[in-house]
Amino acid sequence: xxxxxxxxxxxxxxxxxxxxxxxxxxxxxxxxxxxxxxxxxxxxxxxxxxxxxxxxxxxxxxxxxxxxxxxxxxxxxxxxxxxxxxxxxxxxxxxxxxxxxxxxxxxxxxxxxxxxxxxxxxxxxxxxxxxxxxxxxxxxxxxxxxxxxxxxxxxxxxxxxxxxxxxxxxxxxxxxxxxxxxxxxxxxxxxxxxxxxxxxxxxxxxxxxxxxxxxxxxxxxxxxxxxxxxxxxxxxxxxxxxxxxxxxxxxxxxxxxxxxxxxxxxxxxxxxxxxxxxxxxxxxxxxxxxxxxxxxxxxxxxxxxxxxxxxxxxxxxxxxxxxxxxxxxxxxxxxxxxxxxxxxxxxxxxxxxxxxxxxxxxxxxxxxxxxxxxxxxxxxxxxxxxxxxxxxxxxxxxxxxxxxxxxxxxxxxxxxxxxxxxxxxxxxxxxxxxxxxxxxxxxxxxxxxxxxxxxxxxxxxxxxxxxxxxxxxxxxxxxxxxxxxxxxxxxxxxxxxxxxxxxxxxxxxxxxxxxxxxxxxxxxxxxxxxxxxxxxxxxxxxxxxxxxxxxxxxxxxx
Amino acid sequence: xxxxxxxxxxxxxxxxxxxxxxxxxxxxxxxxxxxxxxxxxxxxxxxxxxxxxxxxxxxxxxxxxxxxxxxxxxxxxxxxxxxxxxxxxxxxxxxxxxxxxxxxxxxxxxxxxxxxxxxxxxxxxxxxxxxxxxxxxxxx
Numbered sequence: 001x002x003x004x005x006x007x008x009x010x011x012x013x014x015x016x017x018x019x020x021x022x023x024x025x026x027x028x029x030x031x032x033x034x035x036x037x038x039x040x041x042x043x044x045x046x047x048x049x050x051x052x053x054x055x056x057x058x059x060x061x062x063x064x065x066x067x068x069x070x071x072x073x074x075x076x077x078x079x080x081x082x083x084x085x086x087x088x089x090x091x092x093x094x095x096x097x098x099x100x101x102x103x104x105x106x107x108x109x110x111x112x113x114x115x116x117x118x119x120x121x122x123x124x125x126x127x128x129x130x131x132x133x134x135x136x137x138x139x140x141x142x143x144x145x146x147x148x149x150x151x152x153x154x155x156x157x158x159x160x161x162x163x164x165x166x167x168x169x170x171x172x173x174x175x176x177x178x179x180x181x182x183x184x185x186x187x188x189x190x191x192x193x194x195x196x197x198x199x200x201x202x203x204x205x206x207x208x209x210x211x212x213x214x215x216x217x218x219x220x221x222x223x224x225x226x227x228x229x230x231x232x233x234x235x236x237x238x239x240x241x242x243x244x245x246x247x248x249x250x251x252x253x254x255x256x257x258x259x260x261x262x263x264x265x266x267x268x269x270x271x272x273x274x275x276x277x278x279x280x281x282x283x284x285x286x287x288x289x290x291x292x293x294x295x296x297x298x299x300x301x302x303x304x305x306x307x308x309x310x311x312x313x314x315x316x317x318x319x320x321x322x323x324x325x326x327x328x329x330x331x332x333x334x335x336x337x338x339x340x341x342x343x344x345x346x347x348x349x350x351x352x353x354x355x356x357x358x359x360x361x362x363x364x365x366x367x368x369x370x371x372x373x374x375x376x377x378x379x380x381x382x383x384x385x386x387x388x389x390x391x392x393x394x395x396x397x398x399x400x401x402x403x404x405x406x407x408x409x410x411x412x413x414x415x416x417x418x419x420x421x422x423x424x425x426x427x428x429x430x431x432x433x434x435x436x437x438x439x440x441x442x443x444x445x446x447x448x449x450x451x452x453x454x455x456x457x458x459x460x461x462x463x464x465x466x467x468x469x470x471x472x473x474x475x476x477x478x479x480x481x482x483x484x485x486x487x488x489x490x491x492x493x494x495x496x497x498x499x500x501x502x503x504x505x506x507x508x509x510x511x512x513x514x515x516x517x518x519x520x521x522x523x524x525x526x527x528x529x530x531x532x533x534x535x536x537x538x539x540x541x542x543x544x545x546x547x548x549x550x551x552x553x554x555x556x557x558x
Numbered sequence: 559x560x561x562x563x564x565x566x567x568x569x570x571x572x573x574x575x576x577x578x579x580x581x582x583x584x585x586x587x588x589x590x591x592x593x594x595x596x597x598x599x600x601x602x603x604x605x606x607x608x609x610x611x612x613x614x615x616x617x618x619x620x621x622x623x624x625x626x627x628x629x630x631x632x633x634x635x636x637x638x639x640x641x642x643x644x645x646x647x648x649x650x651x652x653x654x655x656x657x658x659x660x661x662x663x664x665x666x667x668x669x670x671x672x673x674x675x676x677x678x679x680x681x682x683x684x685x686x687x688x689x690x691x692x693x694x695x696x697x698x
Contacts, residue, residue, distance in 0.1 A: 119580035119631050131607070134636030135580050208582025208606055249585045335585075339680040372680050374662060448588045455589045459683050468681050477663045483632070556605025558591040 006054035013049050021046065038293035038336075038463070039251030040453060041417075048408035056411060061306070065360075065401050066325075068313070070305040071414070072402040073360040074327050079398035085363035086388045087164060087329070091116030091141035092375050093487045094494075095151035098141040102156060104378065108385060112194075114164040114365065115152070116140030117174070122209045124170045124542030128492035136488035139375075140166075144495040145537045149177040150184065159187045163194035164239070164329070164363075169211040171198035172224050173541050176528035179232070195236040195285055195329070198224055201262040201434060202241045205443045206248035208554065211542055214435050216549035220524065221266060222273040227525035229280050236285040238266060239329060245443075246289035247335045249451025252300045253417055255289060257424030258434075258443050260307055265434045267316065281312060282322035290352040290359075291333040297352070298404060299413035301359030304328070307418055330356035331365040337372045341467030342478050345369035350387050357391055358404055364388055374480035441557055448558065495537060502535035510534040511544050518548040571695050574622040576604035576613045578641065579631035586658060587628040593684035599691070610640040614648055623653060623695045630659040634669065642673030654694040658682070 035043045045052065056062065063069060066076030075081070088105055090113075091098045102113055117140040120132035126144050127136045136142050143149060153163075158181070167174050175196050179189050200217040203210045210217070221238060228237040242259035250258070263284065270280050288304065290297050309324040318324060332352035337345040346369045353366050366384040368376030376384070392398055404410045431437040438444070457463040464470045510531040517527040531541055575591055577584055584606060591601045602620050604613065617625050625645070629637060634657070642655055654675040661669070666677050675694060678687050 123580050125580075131580060131609075134633030135631055138632030139581065203582075208584060247585070248583075249589075372660065374660070448585075448592070451585050452589050452592050455593075455684060459685060480662060482662070485635075554605060556603050558588040558601075558603050 003054070006051045009049050010051040013047070013051060037252065037296040038291055038454075039253065039296060039450070040457070041251065041253065041296060041420075043413075045412070048412050050408060052408055052412040053415075056415065061415075062405060062411065068321070068324065069309040070325055071302050072405045074305065074325050074362065078360060078401040079357075079392075080401060083392050083398060084357065084361050084388075085112045085162070086110055086385060086392075087112040087114045087363045087365055088381060088385055089114040089116050089164075089166065089331070089365050090381070091118075092139075092481075093137040093141065093483055094491060095141055095143065095148040096154075097137075097487075099152055099154050099156070101378075102152075105381070105385070106156075106161070108382060109389065110385060112162045112164065112363065113156070115166060117165075117167050118142045119209075121170065121174075121538055122167060124173075124211045124538055124546075126495050126537050126539030127488065128495055129539055132488075134488070136491050138483055142487070142491045143174065143177070143538060144491065145498045145535050146177050146180055146532050147494070147498050147535065149174075149181050153178075153181050158182045158185060159191045164197075165194065166197045168197055168200055168203050168207075168209055169217065170538055170542055171196050172220050172524060172528055173532065173538055175224060175237075176525065176532045179529055180533050189232045190234070192232055193234040195239050196224065197241060197287070198238045199241045199262065199266075199287075201265060201438065202244050202259070204438045204552070204554075205245055205258060205262075206250075206447060207244040210552045210554075212545065212549040213552045214438070216545075217552075218266070218269050218435075219273075219521075222269050222275075223524045225266075225270055225280050225283070226273065226275055227523055228283060229275065233283075236283055239285045239287045240266065241287040243287050243289045243331055245447060246291065246333065248447050249335070249454060250447040251450045252291065252293070252296050253420040254424070254443070254446055254450060256300050256304055256307075256417065257421040257428075259286065259288070260304065260311070260421065261425060261428050261434045261437075263308065264311060264315070267312070271316070277312075277316040277318045278320040278323050281316070281318055281324070282320060285362075286326055286328035288328055288330050288356075288361075289333050290330050290356040292336050292348060292351060294351055294355050295410055295413055296417075297355035298359045299410055299417050301328070301330075301356070301361065302405075302410070302414045303417040303421065305360070306414070307421055327362045329363040329365070330359070330361040332356070332367045334367055334371055337367060337369070338465060338468045339372040340472065341475060342369050342373065344467050345372075346383060346387065349384060350391070353387055353391055354395070354397065357397055358402075360402065370478055370480055373478060375483070377479070377481045441555070444557075498535055498537070507531075507534040507536055511536055511540065514541065515544050515548055518545055571599045571624065571691060572602065572620065572622040573599050573624045573626060573691060574602045574604065574613070574617045574620055575626045575628070576608040576616070577606045577629065578608055578610065578613065578627050578637045579629045579633040580607060581629070581631035582606055583630045584628075586630075587626075590626065590628075590658070590678075590684060590687060594688060594691070597688040599688075610637060610644050613641055614644040614650065617645070617650055617653065618648055624656065624691050625650075625653060626656045626658065628658040629661075632660075634659065634661050635665055638669045638674050639672045645673070654691070656687075656690070 065073030225237040240263040242255040246255040308326040312324040368380035368384045514527040
């Protein structure tokens with residue numbers, strides 16, 4: 001913007017502020033001592049004008065959708081061409097039960113699958129391990145061996161749908177199983193599409209489902225990325241996730257800064273492993289949270305695309321446009337939902353989903369209103385999916401590309417969030433990079449502090465949560481979904497039967513080969529595929545790798 | 559270390575906090591740990607994925623006044639009764655065991671009968687937790 005016109009607007013605004021706004025505030029003072037976002041980010045200006053964007057150059061900083069720096073969207077046509085993928089995360093009980101839920105969701109108009117695994121699977125334990133007691137099939141589906149994966153995707157055309165799998169430490173094992181299941185259906189890996197979460201750094205930072213130490217875990221990740229580049233080109237081998245960082249209590253800025261710093265760490269690792277930037281950068285994907293603060297979230301997504309594009313371009317000088325273009329999945333914020341008056345959660349989720357769409361998400365999961373109480377019931381899941389369909393087909397927000405682009409407030413907030421992210425980048429660099437920072441507990445402490453601030457803000461009623469600390473009432477408990485203890489017994493018996501039935505010699509040889517490969521530096525994926533085909537279990541494979549890699553231990557600090 | 563810190567802080571309420579089960583959701587327990595510490599209590603936090611044996615043994619060793627266990631994995635029906643019965647076995651039945659996490663109403667009722675003194679679920683205030691522990695420990 002020309003300086004002269006910015007100055008004129010600023011002068012006019014000062015005049016307006018003196019003459020009208022102040023006078024108004026004298027009669028009716030501002031209703032809060034300080035206005036902040038849900039993250040505590042200050043919103044000082046009551047009104048933004050073009051003068052707030054005096055340093056913004058439209059073509060340089062905002063530009064066009066599908067063009068550098070991608071502020072307005074990853075693709076040129078955005079939702080005018082194709083709506084986002086409606087992808088509801090699902091999984092519970094046995095593979096057979098989840099297979100039924102998958103088919104139910106596909107029948108209701110969902111356009112992609114997303115698998116939740118139970119905690120023993122996520123931690124690399126079989127269902128009959130002592131630590132699995134009470135956990136089998138509770139937070140997701142229980143997968144012990146290839147037999148379970150076959151049941152999970154029975155009668156689902158893996159070449160026609162895309163599947164997202166939320167798993168991290170054992171991600172490469174589960175991915176090997178997916179490839180093996182497809183092979184049995186005569187679908188070559190090159191025709192498989194989907195996403196593996198496979199992001200271990202945010203596990204150390206936030207979700208805490210780890211197995212091996214960082215260096216070895218990152219090797220597993222670079223191995224899967226390199227394997228995909230060569231054999232499964234339509235697959236997203238990693239989904240670099242801020243979602244869990246936010247759920248653990250971070251602010252929006254922290255979510256963005258730590259996620260992008262994790263992403264840059266993986267890119268570095270791939271380059272060190274000998275890959276060329278243009279071979280893999282276009283396959284990286286991201287996963288963000290969408291909390292209640294509408295504009296903060298929208299600004300976050302816009303800043304995310306711009307920072308990523310600029311940093312990848314500056315650091316690695318790729319030739320392909322795709323390499324700097326950020327694509328991401330969004331899930332509405334589980335941590336924003338309340339156990340009190342759970343029906344209110346439908347409205348929260350709607351606002352959050354709308355922010356994700358206006359921020360240009362490529363796919364979206366909307367939470368069910370009963371998720372603070374239990375796994376979602378079928379009725380609640382359907383309503384969550386309907387929320388997305390209403391936004392897509394009734395609200396009209398998908399009619400124009402980036403309708404909020406150019407909003408003085410949104411663009412100014414995007415700029416401010418970007419600045420704050422760079423301040424975090426500097427701190428992380430000073431600590432020696434993200435892996436070092438995690439080792440020193442830096443992001444973990446920052447997040448815990450934000451969580452504590454938020455809790456106090458709620459208890460002091462500085463932040464109002466409807467139905468929880470204001471507008472409360474007595475209410476009847478909601479009918480929720482229950483998972484019985486019989487799943488665990490059934491699953492334990494099933495894995496024991498698999499162990500008896502499989503060919504012993506092939507199984508033994510495959511695990512031996514896996515350990516040898518782990519000791520060297522060859523890609524682990526082929527050995528993993530052989531091991532799962534020999535019906536080695538998730539627990540056995542994780543134990544074998546633990547022998548070589550060791551285990552991660554977290555200091556218990558608060 | 560225990561005997562020493564015990565001597566130096568005779569009047570402080572000592573609370574053992576731990577996460578049982580396989581989930582890693584430690585946002586809540588960390589916020590509570592900070593709140594109890596700010597309220598003048600001594601907090602021993604054992605960290606993630608502690609077994610009932612580890613929790614009860616640590617409670618004995620650290621000579622705590624109260625045990626708080628957080629669990630969001632859904633394994634509560636198995637793990638809380640195990641902790642409560644081990645506490646009984648080891649002579650800790652008089653120490654209040656408090657629970658936190660996503661636990662359905664009817665499960666809470668059953669678990670209270672099995673020895674969990676009180677549950678604090680999503681939306682609970684830290685000041686209520688502080689007040690409850692102070693009351694429960696002083697009653698003895």
